[in-house]
Amino acid sequence: MTEDPLPDRARTDRIVRMGESPRNLREALRKSVWIVIWLVFLSSPVHDLVSGTHTPAATAAGWLGLAAFVAVYLMLVFRHMGKAFTGSLAVTLMVLGLGALAVALCLTLGAPWLGLFVYVSVACGTTFPLRVSYWTIPLTAVVMLLVGLHGGEEDARNLVLLVVLIGFAMTGVRQLVRTTVELRKARATVAQLAANEERLRLARDLHDLLGHSLSLITLKSELAGRMLPDRPDKAAQQVADIEQVSRQALVDVREAVTGYRRPRLAGELAGAQVALTAADVVADLPAEPALDGVPEETESALAWALREAVTNVVRHSGARRCTVELVRRQTLDGPVLELSVEDDGSGGSSSVPGNGLTGLTERLEKAGGSLEAGRVRHGFRLVARAPLEGGRASVGASEDPVGSGA
Numbered sequence: 001m002t003e004d005p006l007p008d009r010a011r012t013d014r015i016v017r018m019g020e021s022p023r024n025l026r027e028a029l030r031k032s033v034w035i036v037i038w039l040v041f042l043s044s045p046v047h048d049l050v051s052g053t054h055t056p057a058a059t060a061a062g063w064l065g066l067a068a069f070v071a072v073y074l075m076l077v078f079r080h081m082g083k084a085f086t087g088s089l090a091v092t093l094m095v096l097g098l099g100a101l102a103v104a105l106c107l108t109l110g111a112p113w114l115g116l117f118v119y120v121s122v123a124c125g126t127t128f129p130l131r132v133s134y135w136t137i138p139l140t141a142v143v144m145l146l147v148g149l150h151g152g153e154e155d156a157r158n159l160v161l162l163v164v165l166i167g168f169a170m171t172g173v174r175q176l177v178r179t180t181v182e183l184r185k186a187r188a189t190v191a192q193l194a195a196n197e198e199r200l201r202l203a204r205d206l207h208d209l210l211g212h213s214l215s216l217i218t219l220k221s222e223l224a225g226r227m228l229p230d231r232p233d234k235a236a237q238q239v240a241d242i243e244q245v246s247r248q249a250l251v252d253v254r255e256a257v258t259g260y261r262r263p264r265l266a267g268e269l270a271g272a273q274v275a276l277t278a279a280d281v282v283a284d285l286p287a288e289p290a291l292d293g294v295p296e297e298t299e300s301a302l303a304w305a306l307r308e309a310v311t312n313v314v315r316h317s318g319a320r321r322c323t324v325e326l327v328r329r330q331t332l333d334g335p336v337l338e339l340s341v342e343d344d345g346s347g348g349s350s351s352v353p354g355n356g357l358t359g360l361t362e363r364l365e366k367a368g369g370s371l372e373a374g375r376v377r378h379g380f381r382l383v384a385r386a387p388l389e390g391g392r393a394s395v396g397a398s399e400d401p402v403g404s405g406a
Helices: 008-013 026-049 055-081 089-108 111-127 132-147 154-226 232-261 265-278 296-316 356-366
Strands: 282-284 321-331 334-343 369-377 379-387 398-401
Touching: 026 055, 026 089, 026 111, 055 089, 055 111, 089 111, 089 132, 111 132, 111 154, 132 154, 232 321, 265 282, 265 296, 265 321, 296 321, 296 334, 296 356, 296 379, 356 369, 356 379
Parallel strands: 282 321
Antiparallel strands: 321 334, 321 398, 334 379, 369 379
């Protein structure tokens, strides 16, 4: 999987997130296009105005009324889609004004304007709480039928089911948007809490490692200072002890930091599931891999491989499905643990490996493993191998799956 030539920020700027306000003009235009598509029901009122069947004064009033109706509708949808109803009187008055405009325009200009009630129903489903939407949407349909008695009864009957269905559909869309927003906030909160917990754990480990050593160094330094004038040989012994304690403290800190940064396959599989699901990629992962007897270096190297592969799938491949397999193989050089990540995406077109794959290759070679990555018939496949014992990893004939597909 080659590195994407576009910076991550440029790729992020192309995404319009559901339930979020536009971050720039481009996003505002994209959201506007999505909403404007649904203005198709205004074709009848527009055709009625340009047909010349009304007086110039009525036509001008119709255009003004239609412009006001569309402006209020777009304001409601843009500002309140996916947001909780705050009990704002202004929102309630805007929805009532939208309904009043629809009634007035239909009664004065005729049946072609009955389609406006579709937008009134959408506004009810978008802005009001569910318990209010459940009766205001049918009420909108009833009002439309009553208005239709004025001269468009058949048109009103044809639209009544559409008004009800679209209104209730918008309540579902609104709930989906709200749920998406809440999940995104919850995910960010969980990630922050996890990061804070890891910082606290590292702080505790460093405190436990260094507290005793630094206290001992301080005490021996004081002793050496007191012994130096009269007993320099004893002071020299204290200085030697200080050097030994300092070296051991340095080793302990290095081991703690190394353990802190070393990933685990179980954790990376869980993270891969979250990342792929968030990217709308169907994930087929081992459920509970049996990693008994797997050396830490091997597990760490394959965990890094899984992280890099999933990152490339999410960022660069455009895949819709990703399959991860973890298999024990018996080779001529000894048993190996093989990680395979395959997606059905298009990937990049460059044949030069990116920095991520280059670094991953070096990491696996350091652990005695190997890496293969390239295009397959229906996507891209990455295979990482690391030895379960000392030696060089290679492909063998026999295999034993580790865990089951999820």
